[in-house]
Amino acid sequence: MSIFVDKGTRLVVQGITGRDGSFHAKQMLAYGTPVVAGVTPGKGGQKFEGKVPIFNTVAEAVAATRANTSVIYVPAKFAADAVFEAADAGIKLVVCISEGVPVLDMTRVYPYLAERGTRLIGPNCPGIITPGVAKVGIIPGQICVPGPVGVVSRSGTLTYEVVYQLTRAGLGQTTCVGIGGDPIIGTNFIDCLAAFEADPKTKAVVMIGEIGGTDEQNAAEFVRKKMTKPVVGFIAGQTAPPGRRMGHAGAIISGSSGTAAEKIAAFERAGISVMKRPADVVPLIQARLNGSRPARKAARRPAAKAKPAKVKKKK
Amino acid sequence: MNIHEYQARELLARAGIAVPPGVMATSPAEARRAMERLGVPKVVVKAQVHAGGRGKAGGVKLADSPEQAERVASQILGMKIKGLTVGKVLIAPASEIASEAYVGVIVDRATRSPVFMVSPAGGIDIEEVAAKTPEKIFKATVDARYGLLPHQAMALAFHLYGDVALVRQAADILQKLYRAFVDAGASLAEINPLVVTPKGEVVALDAKIVVDDNELERKPAIEALRDAAVEDPSEVLAREANLTYIKLDGNVGCCVNGAGLAMATMDLVKYYGGEPANFLDIGGSSNPEKVVTALKIITSDSKVKAILFNIFGGITRCDDVANGIVAATRQFKVDRPIIIRLTGTNEKEALQILAGVGMRALTDMDAAVEQAVQVAKGGAAA
Numbered sequence: 229m230s231i232f233v234d235k236g237t238r239l240v241v242q243g244i245t246g247r248d249g250s251f252h253a254k255q256m257l258a259y260g261t262p263v264v265a266g267v268t269p270g271k272g273g274q275k276f277e278g279k280v281p282i283f284n285t286v287a288e289a290v291a292a293t294r295a296n297t298s299v300i301y302v303p304a305k306f307a308a309d310a311v312f313e314a315a316d317a318g319i320k321l322v323v324c325i326s327e328g329v330p331v332l333d334m335t336r337v338y339p340y341l342a343e344r345g346t347r348l349i350g351p352n353c354p355g356i357i358t359p360g361v362a363k364v365g366i367i368p369g370q371i372c373v374p375g376p377v378g379v380v381s382r383s384g385t386l387t388y389e390v391v392y393q394l395t396r397a398g399l400g401q402t403t404c405v406g407i408g409g410d411p412i413i414g415t416n417f418i419d420c421l422a423a424f425e426a427d428p429k430t431k432a433v434v435m436i437g438e439i440g441g442t443d444e445q446n447a448a449e450f451v452r453k454k455m456t457k458p459v460v461g462f463i464a465g466q467t468a469p470p471g472r473r474m475g476h477a478g479a480i481i482s483g484s485s486g487t488a489a490e491k492i493a494a495f496e497r498a499g500i501s502v503m504k505r506p507a508d509v510v511p512l513i514q515a516r517l518n519g520s521r522p523a524r525k526a527a528r529r530p531a532a533k534a535k536p537a538k539v540k541k542k543k
Numbered sequence: 544m545n546i547h548e549y550q551a552r553e554l555l556a557r558a559g560i561a562v563p564p565g566v567m568a569t570s571p572a573e574a575r576r577a578m579e580r581l582g583v584p585k586v587v588v589k590a591q592v593h594a595g596g597r598g599k600a601g602g603v604k605l606a607d608s609p610e611q612a613e614r615v616a617s618q619i620l621g622m623k624i625k626g627l628t629v630g631k632v633l634i635a636p637a638s639e640i641a642s643e644a645y646v647g648v649i650v651d652r653a654t655r656s657p658v659f660m661v662s663p664a665g666g667i668d669i670e671e672v673a674a675k676t677p678e679k680i681f682k683a684t685v686d687a688r689y690g691l692l693p694h695q696a697m698a699l700a701f702h703l704y705g706d707v708a709l710v711r712q713a714a715d716i717l718q719k720l721y722r723a724f725v726d727a728g729a730s731l732a733e734i735n736p737l738v739v740t741p742k743g744e745v746v747a748l749d750a751k752i753v754v755d756d757n758e759l760e761r762k763p764a765i766e767a768l769r770d771a772a773v774e775d776p777s778e779v780l781a782r783e784a785n786l787t788y789i790k791l792d793g794n795v796g797c798c799v800n801g802a803g804l805a806m807a808t809m810d811l812v813k814y815y816g817g818e819p820a821n822f823l824d825i826g827g828s829s830n831p832e833k834v835v836t837a838l839k840i841i842t843s844d845s846k847v848k849a850i851l852f853n854i855f856g857g858i859t860r861c862d863d864v865a866n867g868i869v870a871a872t873r874q875f876k877v878d879r880p881i882i883i884r885l886t887g888t889n890e891k892e893a894l895q896i897l898a899g900v901g902m903r904a905l906t907d908m909d910a911a912v913e914q915a916v917q918v919a920k921g922g923a924a925a
Contacts, residue, residue, distance in 0.1 A: 383803020
């Protein structure tokens with residue numbers, strides 16, 4: 229099992245003929261993702277790579293291919309409209325990779341989607357991968373293997389670093405979700421934690437946060453009150469100065485709020501094992517999978533040991 | 544992007560908010576002429592820097608003659624406030640004030656919406672009000688699709704004033720403030736203080752607007768308000784090359800792909816007992832030229848004793864980064880040791896490129912960071 233993306237995923241790529249869109253559409257196809265359609269206005273009727281039909285609108289793509297998930301690679305200034313278009317076409321999961329989307333655009337997008345029951349992941353995110361099944365976005369497929377660990381993160385390459393360390397240690401993943409580095413994002417930590425809690429295959433969760441905002445603090449509260457599965461957490465930006473945006477638009481300490489120290493303290497209060505550095509993920513996950521924290525309900529079966537997953541040799 | 548108070552006042556005035564006249568000056572003589580032009584008996588001379596606490600730092604002073612305005616301006620111009628040199632002052636009439644309030648709108652992460660905040664306790668830092676007397680702050684969440692509704696504006700204004708004539712004026716200002724906020728592509732727009740004059744007029748005495756950097760591409764008029772003179776020159780160079788660079792105080796220069804990994808790398812430098820000299824994200828689809836510029840920027844910091852590359856190849860190709868490093872060493876003298884960690888896309892090609900010029904690379908992040916810290920401390924190079 230997995231969260232958000234599974235065998236039933238039928239993907240439409242918005243911006244499939246653009247520079248980033250075409251590059252990553254090929255990668256997603258190569259990974260085995262069911263890419264059923266592409267959209268580029270004016271290129272309807274053509275085929276991508278000789279096999280994926282291209283449509284002028286998302287609505288046409290959905291009508292013809294029953295696409296249920298969309299991934300967006302359009303330039304930032306068109307991203308909000310692309311999300312609206314996907315929602316209007318009845319898409320229930322929209323993953324927006326585009327970086328640099330104005331935050332006021334997102335304040336209009338979010339309530340619109342909420343009213344239509346469409347989930348947005350991102351913007352400014354690497355997307356989502358269910359190893360061995362499908363990838364929607366730009367996470368390198370070769371660093372992931374199937375297994376029992378759920379991963380959720382605000383970052384891109386830092387996620388790859390952590391996932392790679394897990395994979396090398398034989399700890400595979402159910403699903404890895406990059407929720408994005410912007411101040412307003414469609415899916416937050418709690419949404420992902422709740423989904424991992426409900427996913428029977430996920431045995432432990434890694435949560436990678438960073439400075440700025442209160443999403444990690446709220447997520448820690450959720451872990452304390454609602455989660456039975458072990459959670460291991462990391463906060464990037466312990467050495468970041470206040471008042472400066474650290475690359476991600478959302479990574480900023482405002483006044484005295486949103487610091488790494490505040491988030492780490494919230495993690496500790498919630499019983500989340502805190503990684504001091506990315507490499508700590510392996511021993512901490514191993515310890516938690518071996519049951520260093522008792523499950524709330526009487527366990528029907530002992531905490532599953534991680535099966536050593538096969539690590540693909542890198543080329 | 545931050546803009547100056549005098550620029551924010553102009554944007555508010557353009558939105559129809561009553562703002563007392565003000566003149567910007569860059570020299571003491573200009574300050575004197577500004578006061579003559581305003582033709583008022585008393586002015587306030589205010590430092591224009593992107594920092595709070597200007598008053599406490601001595602950056603806001605009164606003057607009751609053009610000569611005094613000149614004298615006061617000469618004291619303020621050139622002074623440093625929170626490390627920023629004052630290059631401009633605003634000359635504005637000193638107002639008689641009956642009351643001071645705070646009104647502001649921000650993009651709120653938790654509600655994913657614009658949120659208005661108002662308080663009858665204005666004139667001081669709103670964070671201080673929030674900490675000490677949170678009951679004096681009133682909020683309203685805006686559905687960005689419809690904007691601030693008139694009844695919301697009225698309800699907020701009733702928290703500020705008892706007199707309905709003042710309430711109506713304030714509600715009108717709130718509507719206009721919201722429009723200015725949206726038009727500027729702001730993430731914050733505030734008036735502090737919003738004052739009532741003895742004549743019963745509600746006017747904006749001070750304004751602050753912070754613009755969302757992601758709006759600048761589609762708002763050239765706002766981009767034109769940028770004051771590059773108050774930015775660190777290396778940060779300007781980085782921005783023009785599409786790099787994100789933030790200077791810090793340590794001696795381990797960092798060059799990383801991705802913001803999260805860049806922060807984690809800085810943290811790991813600290814973990815191993817070192818101090819990062821900077822945050823630098825070369826971004827996703829890096830080309831060799833970007834790496835050359837990155838190295839120029841890092842080496843221009845004389846405190847840097849070791850340069851650490853941490854590249855996790857995904858979209859970023861390791862061979863691009865290796866080519867950039869080699870190109871940089873050919874273009875100018877990189878006189879500090881470079882420690883390279885790279886793994887992922889085209890790692891093998893990158894190692895060959897580096898080997899061709901006698902450079903090596905590590906594949907483990909911890910090993911590379913530890914080594915960079917040791918080298919920066921004067922230990923043996925790799």
